Amino acid sequence: MATVDLRDVRKTYAGNVEAVKGVSIAIADKALCVLVGPSGCGKSTLLRMIAGLETITDGTVAIDGKVVNTTGPAERDIAMVFQNYALYPHMKVYDNMAYGLRNRGTPRDEIDRRVREAAEKLELGALLDRRPRELSGGQRQRVAMGRAIVRNPKVFLFDEPLSNLDAKLRGQMRVEIKNLQRSLGVTSVYVTHDQLEAMTLADTLVVMNAGRVEQAGNPLDIYEKPASTFVASFIGAPPMNLLSLSQNGDGPALPDGAKLAAAPKGAATLGFRPEDAEATVANGAAHEGLSLPATVEGVEPVGAESFLYCAAGGGRIVVRVAGRATANPGDRLEVKAKPEKLHWFDREGRRVSSI
Ligand SMILES: Nc1ncnc2c1ncn2[C@@H]1O[C@H](COP(=O)(O)OP(=O)(O)OP(=O)(O)O)[C@@H](O)[C@H]1O
Numbered sequence: 256m257a258t259v260d261l262r263d264v265r266k267t268y269a270g271n272v273e274a275v276k277g278v279s280i281a282i283a284d285k286a287l288c289v290l291v292g293p294s295g296c297g298k299s300t301l302l303r304m305i306a307g308l309e310t311i312t313d314g315t316v317a318i319d320g321k322v323v324n325t326t327g328p329a330e331r332d333i334a335m336v337f338q339n340y341a342l343y344p345h346m347k348v349y350d351n352m353a354y355g356l357r358n359r360g361t362p363r364d365e366i367d368r369r370v371r372e373a374a375e376k377l378e379l380g381a382l383l384d385r386r387p388r389e390l391s392g393g394q395r396q397r398v399a400m401g402r403a404i405v406r407n408p409k410v411f412l413f414d415e416p417l418s419n420l421d422a423k424l425r426g427q428m429r430v431e432i433k434n435l436q437r438s439l440g441v442t443s444v445y446v447t448h449d450q451l452e453a454m455t456l457a458d459t460l461v462v463m464n465a466g467r468v469e470q471a472g473n474p475l476d477i478y479e480k481p482a483s484t485f486v487a488s489f490i491g492a493p494p495m496n497l498l499s500l501s502q503n504g505d506g507p508a509l510p511d512g513a514k515l516a517a518a519p520k521g522a523a524t525l526g527f528r529p530e531d532a533e534a535t536v537a538n539g540a541a542h543e544g545l546s547l548p549a550t551v552e553g554v555e556p557v558g559a560e561s562f563l564y565c566a567a568g569g570g571r572i573v574v575r576v577a578g579r580a581t582a583n584p585g586d587r588l589e590v591k592a593k594p595e596k597l598h599w600f601d602r603e604g605r606r607v608s609s610i
């Protein structure tokens with residue numbers, strides 16, 4: 256049982272580099288919290304402060320309600336899994352997994368029981384006598400997981416543990432990590448810059464930008480209601496289409512004779528997801544919501560679906576269509592979206608609630 260609470264946590268590195276600028280996150284017992292954001296936004300710094308590997312400039316980190324700011328990493332009862340696995344190359348898999356326990360003076364039969372139990376869970380049973388160089392990337396990753404599991408920690412911390420693996424293996428390991436985390440019921444914080452990994456793993460998703468939390472919550476809620484243009488363009492692939500609105504006498508408007516349902520006051524940017532739009536041959540039929548003349552610039556078939564890249568509304572947009580696209584570059588189409596599928600953002604890029 257463990258909760259992790261961050262209150263207004265800050266980190267300023269030497270040279271006045273403000274890496275984390277006041278982050279508050281409450282992580283429930285047994286939950287998997289994913290920190291996602293672009294390179295340099297402070298994810299690893301935050302994780303290392305939770306682990307005790309980095310000092311905390313200001314604010315508090317509490318585990319199970321107890322502030323641990325000055326507690327050493329070994330006393331925090333945390334296990335961390337890194338991107339580069341950090342396995343000992345000269346040690347067999349068994350010894351790599353047993354190392355931390357031996358260091359703590361755990362009795363030999365207890366170590367043996369825990370290592371074999373973890374190896375069983377991770378399907379590493381047949382590989383215990385191999386050395387890391389004799390393993391595939393995915394197997395090495397599992398050994399790194401095993402080493403974390405045997406310690407039976409209160410909290411798991413993961414820093415981009417899958418980024419060295421190819422796409423297919425990453426997908427498999429993602430499912431394995433999620434299942435393992437669920438079955439072990441260990442509170443976890445997982446850092447990635449991969450939005451798909453973040454969406455699929457997270458119980459709670461925290462989107463970070465430049466040392467701050469942009470939005471935190473249930474991943475699908477964030478997908479459906481991004482709080483800012485930053486989140487809208489970071490979560491989802493391809494990202495949400497964003498078009499700048501101009502102000503005319505009637506309020507916010509799009510160029511090019513596009514038709515737009517009444518926009519809320521203060522809206523400066525219109526957003527809609529590629530899958531929430533429909534592209535048809537222009538037929539002049541009445542339509543509520545958005546109706547946008549578009550010129551196809553490129554077509555990307557990916558099998559089950561295709562992406563139409565278009566010039567429209569004074570910018571560029573993507574429309575997702577099921578199966579094979581019949582459109583070709585140069586075609587003129589009409590892109591439509593229902594009023595409830597439109598997102599509005601103000602000049603600062605903050606979400607404006609619909610009218
Ligand atoms: N030891 C350090 N000294 C000074 N600045 C640092 C140090 N470590 C990190 N930084 C800076 O702090 C900021 C946040 O770095 P951090 O490693 O936390 O980012 P990140 O979100 O993990 O990025 P990535 O996705 O690339 O791993 C960056 O601007 C980085 O250059």
Ligand SMILES: [Mg+2]
Nearest residue numbers: 298299300414
């Ligand atoms: Mg990092």
